[in-house]
Amino acid sequence: MVNSRLVKWAAASLEEKKSALDDGLEQLSRLTIIIPSCCRQDCLLRQAVYWGYSRARVIIVDGSLEPLSAQIRDLISHLPNLTYLHIVDTYVNRLKEACQYIKTPYAMALADDDFFLMTGLCRAIESLDRNNNLVACMGQAMAVDYKRDNGGGYFYPYGGSLWRYQVTHANALERLHFGIDN
Helix, strand or coil, X not given: CCCHHHHHHHHHHHHHHHHCCCCCCHHHHHEEEEEEECCCHHHHHHHHHHHCCCCCEXXXXXXXXXXXXXXXXXXXXXXXXXXXXXXXXXXXHHHHHHHCCCCCCEEEECCCCCCCCHHHHHHHHHHHHHCCCCCXXXXXXXXXXXXXXXXXXXXXXXXXXXXXXCCCCCCHHHHHHHHHCC
């Protein structure tokens, strides 16, 4: 259940985004983002606000027993770049269903509680465009957390073990084995 303050914030934020000037992030029009989720509807609403009215195509695949409330579904139904699918099925089957909606040259999965910087995704698309030998690209991950004792937030690097990580084998099976070996 999503609280009413969050819904009011979402509605106001989406109205602001709707009337905002062009963001200049044309590369995002070539990207579909699939957001699988289950029982985290507040996260889905935040994602809808973040990605709403952007150039990226967004497919939310919600596996919760109950769909988003009618009020939230109505709110996000006006977002021209977002599709909400309520499919109570396995994670894999929900992803398979979402893949049928991909019409762009690039696609990615995004955890419902993660946020990717739009400019960073544009740079990743530019990297993939420049080098046809690449099949995937990832950037620097950073985490944010909250300290209850002083009420402050802090950032820290995340995924440090992936620094300069490359999987460049010519054969797809070799890439797969290398990528999951450890």
